[in-house]
Amino acid sequence: MAALLSVSHLKKYFPITAGFLGRRVGEVKAVDDVSFAIPEGKTFALVGESGSGKTTVGKTVIRLIRPTAGDIIFDGTNLSKFKERDLKPWRRQMQIVFQDPTSSLNPRRRVADIIATPLEVHGIGTARERLARVKELLELVELPDKYLYSYPHALSGGQKQRVAIARALALNPRFVVLDEPTSALDVSVQAKILALLARLQKELGLTYLLISHDLSVVKNFSDHIAVMYLGKLMEMAPTQELFANPLHPYTRALLSAIPVVIDEELEMIPERITLEGEIPSPVNAPKGCVFHTRCYARMDVCSLQEPQQWEPAPGHYVWCHLFAVGGDAPT
Numbered sequence: 168m169a170a171l172l173s174v175s176h177l178k179k180y181f182p183i184t185a186g187f188l189g190r191r192v193g194e195v196k197a198v199d200d201v202s203f204a205i206p207e208g209k210t211f212a213l214v215g216e217s218g219s220g221k222t223t224v225g226k227t228v229i230r231l232i233r234p235t236a237g238d239i240i241f242d243g244t245n246l247s248k249f250k251e252r253d254l255k256p257w258r259r260q261m262q263i264v265f266q267d268p269t270s271s272l273n274p275r276r277r278v279a280d281i282i283a284t285p286l287e288v289h290g291i292g293t294a295r296e297r298l299a300r301v302k303e304l305l306e307l308v309e310l311p312d313k314y315l316y317s318y319p320h321a322l323s324g325g326q327k328q329r330v331a332i333a334r335a336l337a338l339n340p341r342f343v344v345l346d347e348p349t350s351a352l353d354v355s356v357q358a359k360i361l362a363l364l365a366r367l368q369k370e371l372g373l374t375y376l377l378i379s380h381d382l383s384v385v386k387n388f389s390d391h392i393a394v395m396y397l398g399k400l401m402e403m404a405p406t407q408e409l410f411a412n413p414l415h416p417y418t419r420a421l422l423s424a425i426p427v428v429i430d431e432e433l434e435m436i437p438e439r440i441t442l443e444g445e446i447p448s449p450v451n452a453p454k455g456c457v458f459h460t461r462c463y464a465r466m467d468v469c470s471l472q473e474p475q476q477w478e479p480a481p482g483h484y485v486w487c488h489l490f491a492v493g494g495d496a497p498t
């Protein structure tokens with residue numbers, strides 16, 4: 168299946184400045200040489216701890232942030248070097264839903280105005296036509312139209328996220344970045360929002376980039392998963408393959424922490440692995456393998472050389488020296 172979005176060697180470095188004149192004294196490599204592709208109508212999940220660079224990837228691929236280097240090919244066009252004015256027609260096709268609907272919705276605007284904002288910005292329709300479209304969108308996200316003139320404070324967390332999803336869909340996009348869309352919600356509401364997103368994908372043919380810190384959220388929702396750590400890819404594979412055969416020590420640690428619901432899953436989940444310490448600051452990322460300061464399987468080479476990409480099975484990629492020397496993942 169053809170890729171709707173294809174990202175190659177994407178880098179985003181933020182400058183570190185000092186002094187009165189803002190002299191550049193270094194850089195934070197928030198995203199460092201990341202490549203992946205998402206076929207149309209599929210969901211690609213980016214997973215990692217806070218500080219792994221996954222949100223920066225999400226914002227960069229829809230050009231809310233300008234990349235430092237790399238290509239962002241959307242439907243055959245390279246958007247990476249486009250100027251803001253050239254991006255406008257593409258913005259209609261690419262939208263984002265943020266983690267916290269309370270902060271992403273303007274508290275002084277009513278639901279109808281919030282959802283109509285993208286239509287106004289792009290000069291689409293008359294006021295009457297925009298209102299009709301807003302009503303259609305409310306129905307699509309299963310929110311009764313009695314909330315049309317409510318302010319965000321009158322809505323529950325789940326209802327606010329439905330408004331944010333309706334706003335993201337107002338322009339009929341083909342591609343949506345879902346940045347931790349359920350992590351600010353109660354557990355009981357999370358499943359309903361994920362079910363809504365799955366239905367919308369099916370009905371509207373949407374392509375998703377799902378960003379999450381939680382493998383259990385992406386397990387039943389994504390077709391492909393990439394695991395990130397300190398701006399780099401650690402492992403990437405089709406979802407079933409990643410769960411059946413996790414190879415990278417970091418993936419195995421993340422997997423070992425997810426709750427097991429049924430016996431079959433027990434066999435797929437490694438024994439609990441507790442990682443030492445916190446994710447290091449990207450300002451001083453470790454040399455060699457960026458994960459080596461917390462890795463329970465590190466070898467001498469790990470602090471000296473950055474691992475290459477290995478493909479142990481078709482479409483399954485891992486960046487770890489263990490596989491360069493033909494070893495198996497440790498348990």
Ligand code: SF4
Nearest residue numbers: 456459462469487488
């Ligand atoms: Fe661990 Fe070394 Fe593999 Fe990095 S390269 S994940 S430190 S074993």
